Every structure is written in C-alpha cells, then in structure tokens.
Amino acid sequence: MPDGFVSFYDRHYRLVLTIAQQRLGSLSDAEDVSAEVFRIAWARYQETGEITLPWVYQTLRNVIGNEYRRRSRAPIMVDDLRELDWNAEEVGAPHDGVTIRRGLAGLEEGDREILFMTYWEDLTTREIADILDCSVAAVRVRVFRARRRLASQLNLEQHASHGPTATYTEGEE
Numbered sequence: 001m002p003d004g005f006v007s008f009y010d011r012h013y014r015l016v017l018t019i020a021q022q023r024l025g026s027l028s029d030a031e032d033v034s035a036e037v038f039r040i041a042w043a044r045y046q047e048t049g050e051i052t053l054p055w056v057y058q059t060l061r062n063v064i065g066n067e068y069r070r071r072s073r074a075p076i077m078v079d080d081l082r083e084l085d086w087n088a089e090e091v092g093a094p095h096d097g098v099t100i101r102r103g104l105a106g107l108e109e110g111d112r113e114i115l116f117m118t119y120w121e122d123l124t125t126r127e128i129a130d131i132l133d134c135s136v137a138a139v140r141v142r143v144f145r146a147r148r149r150l151a152s153q154l155n156l157e158q159h160a161s162h163g164p165t166a167t168y169t170e171g172e173e
Contacts (some may be wrong), residue, residue, distance in 0.1 A: 005045045009038060012053060016060055019121050023064050036063050054130040056122075060114075103154040111146035118143050 016037055021030035037060045041051050104112050117123045117131070125143075129136045 001044070004049075005042060005051070008041075008045075009049060012056060013038070015121065016056065019057075020064060022116065022120055024067060029067065033060070033063050033067060046161070052130075053127065057127075057131045099154065100150075103150050106153045106156075107146065107149055110142075111140060111149050114139070114142045114146045115150065 013034065017030055020033040020037075021027055022032055037056060037133065040059050040063070041056055044055070045051050059061045104115065107115075114128070114132075115127050123131070124141050125136050128139045132139065
C-alpha cells in the first residue's frame, strides 16, 4: 500500500470509527462501517491518487445512511434514542448526557448532523463547510439555529418530565 494512503488511514481511522460508533451505537457495527469506508477510500485512492477528509466524511455519511436503511428493513428495527428504555441506576439520575442525547433524538437529522460534526467530531467550521459544500457563514448559521432548536427541545423535555413550574410575578397574589 502506498505510504500516502497508510498515513491518511493512520491519521483518520480513529475519527471515522468514533463517528460511526456515535451514529450507530455499536462498536462492531462501527468497525464494519469504518472498514467499508476505507475499502471505498482505497479504491478511490488507486484510481485518483488522492483522498481528502471531506470526501471520506461524505462517504461515511453515505455508508451510515445505507446502514440505517438496512436496519429499517430488518424485522427487528433498532429504535432511535427516543425509544430507549433508560435504566436510571445504570446511567445515574439526573444525567446530562442522557438528557442531551434524548434532546438530539428529537431534532431533525440535519440539525443532529451539524451538532455532531461541531461538538462530538470536533471538525472545524471550514471542514464542515467543505463536507457540506457550503460557506463557513452558512455553517455558523446552521450551528446557531440547531443549538437554538436543541435548547428548545431540552426545555420541552424538562417541562414534560417535571411538569409546569409555578412562577411568582410581583403584583400577583
């Protein structure tokens, strides 16, 4: 294998695996998806002599999308985060990670995607713009809006789990 591909693989395999595991929830599925992504990347590298992180990221998104479609056709579908039966003893209560994952599950896929890229995958705004084929300004706006929708989703969830809270406004009795 040429050194350029090996070097690229060494630098980016862990990121691809982590992203796949976060999206799929299973290390073994993530390893399978990562292997497929780098198989495709190797074929491209042999054809063109180059691969980039944005290209690999887009390929990863496509392979994960194929996995989601495969799961949806399976007799026993893997439920999304909203449907998980959380064990309070196992995760602790309250647990911010659980709350945030539930809030993320309530968002549209585009909002989840941009938040994962920004906060979990630690991609720069420029890298995200390259992957999504848009401007850096557009990425910033999308992140801002997705964060706002996530905050709203978290407030809705908190309200639903704790019920309405009474507030006192001066002058009320």
